[in-house]
Amino acid sequence: MGERLSFYLSLGLFSSFGVDSGTRMLMKTLAQQNAVPEKGSVLDTGCGTGVIAVSLKKKFPKLDVTASDRNALALRFTSMNAELNGIDKNGFQTASGLLPGSLKRPVDCAPEKWDLIISNIPAKAGKPVIKDFLQNCGHHLADGGKVAVVIVQPLADFAENCLSESGAAITHKEADKQYSVYHFKPGKAAGVSTFASVYERTDDKITGFYGLPEFDSLSYRSQVTLEILNGYHCGGKTLLWNPGIGHIPAACSYADELITAGEDLLQLKASDFNAAAGYPHHHLPVFRDLSSVIKDELDYIVAVPDFITGAAVEEEVLSTSLNLLKSRGKLLASGKSSDIARIEKSRKGYILKHSVKYRGFRALLLEKQ
Incomplete structure (x- = not known):
């Protein structure tokens, strides 16, 4: 995005030896499609070491950026990388959270609605959780809000079917041998769900x-x-x-x-x-x-x-x-x-x-x- 940045990485987190190609692809499309508002609020969900969140805040200093992850080590590294790159704490925060689908409050922070939600979707989340995110993330968007995601190629058809089923409007699509990127406006979201109804996999003791x-x-x-x-x-x-x-x-x-x-x-x-x-x-x-x-x-x-x-x-x-x-x-x-x-x-x-x-x-x- 035209900025030279440095990042601490961790062997305990995804992409420990460099910025992964999926993240690079997503960021390239954000720049080419002018998908990021110069003002407003952005959520980077599943932020990892904070590459996307830090890059956006550096490029658009008037943005309010929230970097969220379920992994506390990821949040620690995101904060370190924000400081390393001279990011002003005003308008930049990290927050514990899960993928924002039909859960009422998946991210532990305010605001609870964003103008843009971005994610390098973690494949290990599981198909039902990914589907809930893609089809119900509209709960957490402000009026006119959009979503931009990248997903590994083996899950691309699944992701596109989820978007089609929900009536989402795909505004940009791009793919290579490893990843697919989708920019979209979500369709009508389902009702609010409980934690168990989204994440439960078995019904044993x-x-x-x-x-x-x-x-x-x-x-x-x-x-x-x-x-x-x-x-x-x-x-x-x-x-x-x-x-x-x-x-x-x-x-x-x-x-x-x-x-x-x-x-x-x-x-x-x-x-x-x-x-x-x-x-x-x-x-x-x-x-x-x-x-x-x-x-x-x-x-x-x-x-x-x-x-x-x-x-x-x-x-x-x-x-x-x-x-x-x-x-x-x-x-x-x-x-x-x-x-x-x-x-x-x-x-x-x-x-x-x-x-x-x-x-x-x-x-x-x-x-x-």
């Missing part, structure tokens, strides 16, 4: 959700985690980091108080739905940020962290937990055996209570000395 694993079977990682929880019940005040869709919270019925936290908003909402408990949750990009929101000492921590190459996650989990736990409080950490081996090796301040291995995964129970 523990409901599966589109965009999340374990909808039909437990992962090996969850199996080793649950084996320790079944033998060493959590009690008192318990924190779950990355709680999954609900299997782990369900195994924590002995806890007097339960708190969930993690970087994925969809995971937090799913686990809360399955537990039907309404317990507090914290949407945070990294484990160490728990120190800023947890003020009372904890009795038990269950940590299912994302181990990212080059990041000292094991040190972060151990040191942060050591500060949060009471004396003799317990830390249960699980992951690939090689990752958990590094935690065991660095466990200064803890004693080893129990360990379970299965199919290349391991769970480790430590007690604070």
Whole structure:
């Protein structure tokens, strides 16, 4: 868009080695079609590291830009990239959120309606969620508002059928071997839906959700985690980091108080739905940020962290937990055996209570000395 910008990228986020070609294609069409208003409000949903949102704000400084993502780490990187490129905080914000379809308030911010909604649609969201977004995003547009999206080529026919079914008016279409771009004015949106009616994938004791694993079977990682929880019940005040869709919270019925936290908003909402408990949750990009929101000492921590190459996650989990736990409080950490081996090796301040291995995964129970 005529601006030279720099971006921090993350191995823990999509397109970790450069700006992906789908984003480049979408931005090219926005410029060529003069699709971005110089004033007004724009939502970049599924913003990732903030490439689109930051670029638009840099090019059109009078725009009010909201960058939204379900991943708190993505929001952290978007804020860093805004600062890196000298973006004025006035008229630029990040917000936790899901794809804006028929949910009443999918993005945690104001405004609740935008003049332009943009998205590099994440394929992993699942077809029903993508369909809901394409057909019902009109709920979140101001009068005369438009939408511009890019989607991977294997889902292009599906996306176009969704738009056709809803009566959307496609104002621009462009495709290559990898991606398709659509600019459109949405058709008539359906009524407001509940979280479960959009994301629910299965109807079992523990409901599966589109965009999340374990909808039909437990992962090996969850199996080793649950084996320790079944033998060493959590009690008192318990924190779950990355709680999954609900299997782990369900195994924590002995806890007097339960708190969930993690970087994925969809995971937090799913686990809360399955537990039907309404317990507090914290949407945070990294484990160490728990120190800023947890003020009372904890009795038990269950940590299912994302181990990212080059990041000292094991040190972060151990040191942060050591500060949060009471004396003799317990830390249960699980992951690939090689990752958990590094935690065991660095466990200064803890004693080893129990360990379970299965199919290349391991769970480790430590007690604070």
